Amino acid sequence: MVVSSVIDLFFHVLICSLVTWGVNGLIQEGRLLHNIGYLLEDAQPGVRWWFKPLVLCPQCMASVYGTAYSLLIGSSVTEWLLLVFAVSGLNYIISEH
Numbered sequence: 001m002v003v004s005s006v007i008d009l010f011f012h013v014l015i016c017s018l019v020t021w022g023v024n025g026l027i028q029e030g031r032l033l034h035n036i037g038y039l040l041e042d043a044q045p046g047v048r049w050w051f052k053p054l055v056l057c058p059q060c061m062a063s064v065y066g067t068a069y070s071l072l073i074g075s076s077v078t079e080w081l082l083l084v085f086a087v088s089g090l091n092y093i094i095s096e097h
Contacts, residue, residue: 012073013083013087017058019069020061024055040056061091062084062085062091063088065087066083066088
């Protein structure tokens with residue numbers, strides 16, 4: 001596994017968090033994919049629910065992008081859980097400040 005220390009875990013969390021915020025930023029007004037953001041604003045609640053972990057909610061996006069990133073780097077289940085919860089927590093802290 002790639003995560004051999006706390007410093008490695010920190011960098012993996014930081015990378016995954018930056019990716020989630022980058023993807024979320026792409027759909028904001030005036031950005032590259034802002035038309036998707038407009039479509040999702042008018043979508044039915046059931047449709048919005050499916051897009052929440054993909055592009056709408058950085059805390060929720062940690063589950064999808066953290067899982068993909070963990071598969072990419074070949075982490076264990078424990079490391080995957082640490083990564084997902086740490087990214088979600090970091091994204092929460094960033095969104096609140």
